[in-house]
Amino acid sequence: KPRLNLPPGPKPIPVIGNLHQMSHDLPHKTAYEFSKTYGPIVHIRMGQIPSIVVSTPALAKEILRNQDLVFCSRPPLTVLRKYSFNGCDVAAAPYGEHWRNLRKIFILELLSNRKLPFFRSSRQSEVDQMIDSIRTRPDQDSPVNISDLMVRLSSSIVCRVVFGYKSKGKYGERSGFHDLLEEGNALFDTVFLADYFPRFGWIIDWFTGARLRLERNARQLDKFYNQVIEEHKISAAAAEKGQDLHDEDFVDVMLRLGKEEGSTITKDHIKGAIMDVLVGGTDTSASTVVWGMAELARNPRVMKKAQEELWSVVGDKGKVEESDLPQLEYLKLVVYETMRLHQQSPIPRESMEQCKVDGYDIPKGTLVFVNAWALARDESSWENALEFRPERFIGSPISHLGNDFQYIPFGAGRRICPGINFGMATVHVALANLLYAFRWELPPGIKEDDIDLDEAPGSVTYKKNPLFLVPRNK
Numbered sequence: 001k002p003r004l005n006l007p008p009g010p011k012p013i014p015v016i017g018n019l020h021q022m023s024h025d026l027p028h029k030t031a032y033e034f035s036k037t038y039g040p041i042v043h044i045r046m047g048q049i050p051s052i053v054v055s056t057p058a059l060a061k062e063i064l065r066n067q068d069l070v071f072c073s074r075p076p077l078t079v080l081r082k083y084s085f086n087g088c089d090v091a092a093a094p095y096g097e098h099w100r101n102l103r104k105i106f107i108l109e110l111l112s113n114r115k116l117p118f119f120r121s122s123r124q125s126e127v128d129q130m131i132d133s134i135r136t137r138p139d140q141d142s143p144v145n146i147s148d149l150m151v152r153l154s155s156s157i158v159c160r161v162v163f164g165y166k167s168k169g170k171y172g173e174r175s176g177f178h179d180l181l182e183e184g185n186a187l188f189d190t191v192f193l194a195d196y197f198p199r200f201g202w203i204i205d206w207f208t209g210a211r212l213r214l215e216r217n218a219r220q221l222d223k224f225y226n227q228v229i230e231e232h233k234i235s236a237a238a239a240e241k242g243q244d245l246h247d248e249d250f251v252d253v254m255l256r257l258g259k260e261e262g263s264t265i266t267k268d269h270i271k272g273a274i275m276d277v278l279v280g281g282t283d284t285s286a287s288t289v290v291w292g293m294a295e296l297a298r299n300p301r302v303m304k305k306a307q308e309e310l311w312s313v314v315g316d317k318g319k320v321e322e323s324d325l326p327q328l329e330y331l332k333l334v335v336y337e338t339m340r341l342h343q344q345s346p347i348p349r350e351s352m353e354q355c356k357v358d359g360y361d362i363p364k365g366t367l368v369f370v371n372a373w374a375l376a377r378d379e380s381s382w383e384n385a386l387e388f389r390p391e392r393f394i395g396s397p398i399s400h401l402g403n404d405f406q407y408i409p410f411g412a413g414r415r416i417c418p419g420i421n422f423g424m425a426t427v428h429v430a431l432a433n434l435l436y437a438f439r440w441e442l443p444p445g446i447k448e449d450d451i452d453l454d455e456a457p458g459s460v461t462y463k464k465n466p467l468f469l470v471p472r473n474k
């Protein structure tokens with residue numbers, strides 16, 4: 001075989017490759033440091049699996065647009081396979097017929113504009129309850145844990161659209177289901193050696209107990225989803241008889257589509273779709289609002305401007321509704337700027353055949369990461385890149401829709417996030433209502449600069465230390 005001309009990268013050590021350098025700290029930062037030494041495309045050996053990280057807009061475009069068809073598959077990583085019910089979903093499925101069909105269902109059925117009134121009322125009702133809970137909390141001087149609050153809000157919204165309005169209380173906060181999801185999230189962030197050492201890694205995963213934890217958690221989730229599906233079948237039968245009429249939630253939609261003639265939807269597809277929305281839609285939106293509030297607390301000028309806009313546009317209506325959002329220009333800039341500085345970790349892609357990028361050979365089966373975090377902080381694309389300045393987006397043609405490769409918070413190409421509108425609406429409406437309803441003060445003894453922006457490691461980029469602020473009635 002002719003020798004491949006691989007991109008440059010840190011020297012791998014025998015067997016392990018560079019895994020020891022990637023498995024600690026924050027991988028996007030480590031990869032960024034490598035790019036300073038080795039250039040915009042870096043080859044990193046994860047055990048026996050080759051991977052590349054690119055970190056310029058031109059190379060991001062090459063991967064996500066020009067050669068998207070080569071790079072639009074997902075690797076069969078242990079957790080992705082397990083929680084997608086063996087690829088029966090959108091996010092983890094390898095590229096192909098099945099992925100195309102299910103993605104179509106996401107776009108045309110689950111997340112279609114027809115469902116907007118249902119989404120709006122679900123979001124508004126949960127946001128109203130959250131604001132009420134802050135207003136009526138027993139100790140009015142105590143700081144509020146915004147991080148905690150946002151996970152609960154986002155999760156209630158998502159559970160409501162997936163499982164239906166009756167889910168509240170049953171699968172709501174602190175139920176056994178949430179403990180299962182929390183364990184699932186922890187397992188998402190666990191390194192499974194089987195992925196990087198296909199011949200013997202799985203033995204170590206069983207030995208360390210990681211595989212057993214994964215099997216147990218997946219089994220419990222499976223049991224839970226079976227129960228949810230059975231309950232939905234009963235309520236669908238009642239609805240057919242004109243009883244128990246309610247908005248169709250995601251499980252209802254999947255069951256209805258599954259009954260259509262020629263449908264290939266199985267129970268596993270319903271479970272895979274549930275997992276995608278719960279995992280893809282909860283922590284991403286929650287963490288974005290937390291970062292937004294943290295940046296605003298550090299930048300009182302921006303907080304004041306955003307609140308003045310809200311108070312003037314919404315007046316004394318009492319709450320911000322989704323119909324107000326188009327008039328909230330400055331709030332939109334604040335969300336854009338928050339998403340620029342606080343990106344989610346990319347879901348890895350996998351190359352489906354050998355190809356060339358920037359003159360280098362990229363073998364088939366390479367793990368591919370586009371370092372969106374580095375792109376959005378690059379001084380050659382962004383003036384004073386590390387400064388939080390929403391005004392930089394005024395009159396800018398750059399959008400979040402995957403056409404401007406220095407700014408791809410939702411990815412780009414065939415695999416771009418299908419939940420953009422849903423996620424954006426949740427982030428906007430949550431942030432808007434927090435800012436509209438209260439003046440926010442720092443806890444006693446804390447100064448603006450004391451609010452850190454440290455990131456927690458994991459598949460969702462969370463603020464490492466919870467954000468505490470004191471809400472005051474305006």
Ligand code: HEM
Pocket residue numbers: 090091092103276277280281282284285288344345346347408409410411412413414415416417418419420422423424427
């Ligand atoms: C602020 C909120 C959100 C952010 C920042 C975000 C970000 C992302 C990113 C970066 C990707 C990877 C795209 C790629 O590989 O190029 C992705 C994929 C995905 N997201 Fe989101 N997301 C958000 C909200 C949502 C919501 C609300 C849902 C569902 C209702 C969702 C469902 C998905 C799914 C299913 C995929 C996989 C798409 C595929 O592989 O074809 N996301 N998201």
